[in-house]
Amino acid sequence: MRIAVCLRQGLDGELGPFDAAAYEAALRVEGAEVVLLSMGTPRTGELLLRLTRLGAKRAYLLTDPVFAGADTLATAYALSRALRVISPDLVFCGRQTLVGDTAQTGPMLAELAGLSLLTSVMRIDSLSDGSITCQTREGEAISALPALLTLERVFELRLPRIGSRTGELITLGAAEVGADPAKCGLRGSPTRVAKTFENQSGRRRCRFISRDELDSVLQTALQSARAVGDGEGEGSGERLVHVVTVGGAPRSYAETVAESITELPLSDADTLTREIGELKPDAVLWGSDPRSKRLSSLVAARMGLGLCADCTRLECEGGELAMYRPALSGSVIAKIRSLTRPAMATVRTDEGGAREIVVAAGFGVHDKMDAVSAFAERLGADLAASRKLVDAGIARYETQVGLTGKKVSPPVYIAVGISGAVHHIVGMERAGTVIAINPDKNAPIFDYADYGIVDTF
Numbered sequence: 217m218r219i220a221v222c223l224r225q226g227l228d229g230e231l232g233p234f235d236a237a238a239y240e241a242a243l244r245v246e247g248a249e250v251v252l253l254s255m256g257t258p259r260t261g262e263l264l265l266r267l268t269r270l271g272a273k274r275a276y277l278l279t280d281p282v283f284a285g286a287d288t289l290a291t292a293y294a295l296s297r298a299l300r301v302i303s304p305d306l307v308f309c310g311r312q313t314l315v316g317d318t319a320q321t322g323p324m325l326a327e328l329a330g331l332s333l334l335t336s337v338m339r340i341d342s343l344s345d346g347s348i349t350c351q352t353r354e355g356e357a358i359s360a361l362p363a364l365l366t367l368e369r370v371f372e373l374r375l376p377r378i379g380s381r382t383g384e385l386i387t388l389g390a391a392e393v394g395a396d397p398a399k400c401g402l403r404g405s406p407t408r409v410a411k412t413f414e415n416q417s418g419r420r421r422c423r424f425i426s427r428d429e430l431d432s433v434l435q436t437a438l439q440s441a442r443a444v445g446d447g448e449g450e451g452s453g454e455r456l457v458h459v460v461t462v463g464g465a466p467r468s469y470a471e472t473v474a475e476s477i478t479e480l481p482l483s484d485a486d487t488l489t490r491e492i493g494e495l496k497p498d499a500v501l502w503g504s505d506p507r508s509k510r511l512s513s514l515v516a517a518r519m520g521l522g523l524c525a526d527c528t529r530l531e532c533e534g535g536e537l538a539m540y541r542p543a544l545s546g547s548v549i550a551k552i553r554s555l556t557r558p559a560m561a562t563v564r565t566d567e568g569g570a571r572e573i574v575v576a577a578g579f580g581v582h583d584k585m586d587a588v589s590a591f592a593e594r595l596g597a598d599l600a601a602s603r604k605l606v607d608a609g610i611a612r613y614e615t616q617v618g619l620t621g622k623k624v625s626p627p628v629y630i631a632v633g634i635s636g637a638v639h640h641i642v643g644m645e646r647a648g649t650v651i652a653i654n655p656d657k658n659a660p661i662f663d664y665a666d667y668g669i670v671d672t673f
């Protein structure tokens with residue numbers, strides 16, 4: 217059994233947490249031969265070599281000037297060519313990288329390499345020569361091999377043992393993997409970053425209130441339920457003639473840019489590829505639930521189309537779709553264009569539950585979780601958590617909000633014991649009314665809250 221683990225070096229020179237979990241998951245498969253694969257610069261080779269000390273025999277580095285500037289599709293293409301050289305039974309990828317935060321490369325790679333696909337894997341239950349059974353975020357899934365798995369952040373990567381040896385590093389260029397230069401790097405990338413600017417969204421003017429006022433503020437917030445800026449902005453007034461939405465979730469975004477909208481059911485990649493091919497719309501919009509993310513990537517790879525991830529705003533500009541999305545952990549907004557038609561984007565829709573109020577707990581209340589749960593129950597709210605609380609083993613992984621968790625936009629978000637790190641804000645900045653409870657009046661969370669209570673919970 218050969219497992220290829222696809223990795224991307226982060227901006228800090230290290231592995232992102234999802235890729236680290238993918239590598240650890242592969243190392244835990246008994247008797248498997250693990251090899252690493254990454255596309256990057258020679259510096260990435262140093263990281264790969266270091267990582268071979270944990271157990272991978274060999275590492276393949278795809279490096280060539282023609283690979284530079286690749287978007288997710290061009291990256292998946294280059295990796296798919298390298299997989300021909302490696303011929304693995306299984307490919308493990310992290311669910312997403314922190315640099316791109318798209319969750320597209322894994323599914324696109326599965327499509328281009330002809331592998332079956334299991335996304336958001338939490339646990340591997342059984343593995344035989346012919347098939348694999350996993351627990352994913354959407355439930356149990358079984359697949360025939362060869363297959364590609366994208367892993368959730370469910371494992372910490374082990375440390376090297378003292379005296380462990382480095383493995384072999386094999387460097388491959390475009391010609392060596394038979395890659396068509398026209399499909400590689402910037403030239404082969406159907407999406408382009410048009411510009412980037414500072415992300416000011418989510419910033420609010422906080423009104424400080426006393427604890428006694430909380431109930432009345434909540435009542436007002438729920439009544440007005442200024443139901444979230446889905447597809448916020450009125451757009452420029454200019455419109456695309458025909459926009460397709462897959463499922464109903466992206467409709468409010470489509471309404472900001474489209475003259476006419478056709479809604480297709482969220483079916484399967486074959487059906488959707490055919491339907492989109494027949495309708496020939498100007499743009500196709502998808503939701504951000506795991507199934508929409510997976511199917512949009514498969515369809516994009518099959519049709520050779522650009523796919524912009526996680527858009528928070530759309531505009532029509534000169535007959536083209538301008539897609540805006542948070543990037544670099546939410547610190548900037550990038551404006552993306554697609555060079556292919558139809559333009560395709562997943563838009564940020566709520567990934568949380570259906571309740572009106574979310575009570576999110578942070579590390580500041582790690583020793584008060586019974587009280588926080590009772591508070592949430594009294595309000596009929598869903599419980600969520602910061603990553604620090606999840607990492608401390610106090611809250612469930614599935615409840616984590618933020619860059620490496622889920623993105624939620626309930627009418628009311630109450631943050632208790634959360635400091636307001638940018639990584640957390642990116643997951644809740646589109647909530648209707650935000651209320652923060654924190655004894656530190658300088659905590660950044662108050663810059664992103666409509667109401668603040670400066671007090672311990």
Ligand SMILES: Cc1cc2nc3c(=O)[nH]c(=O)nc-3n(C[C@H](O)[C@H](O)[C@H](O)COP(=O)(O)OP(=O)(O)OC[C@H]3O[C@@H](n4cnc5c(N)ncnc54)[C@H](O)[C@@H]3O)c2cc1C
Pocket residue numbers: 314577578579580581601602603604605616617618619620621622632633634635636637638639640643653654655656659671672673
């Ligand atoms: C690459 C990367 C990705 C990340 N992804 C995420 C992510 O997806 N989601 C996420 O949340 N974080 C993420 N983080 C972590 C993030 O940077 C912060 O470390 C984390 O959000 C802090 O969690 P916290 O606010 O619960 O804890 P802390 O920062 O420790 O804050 C605790 C707060 O509680 C307050 N407090 C103390 N006592 C009380 C009390 N009795 N009542 C009320 N308040 C009290 C304190 O004043 C403090 O402000 C990520 C980090 C990195 C590097």
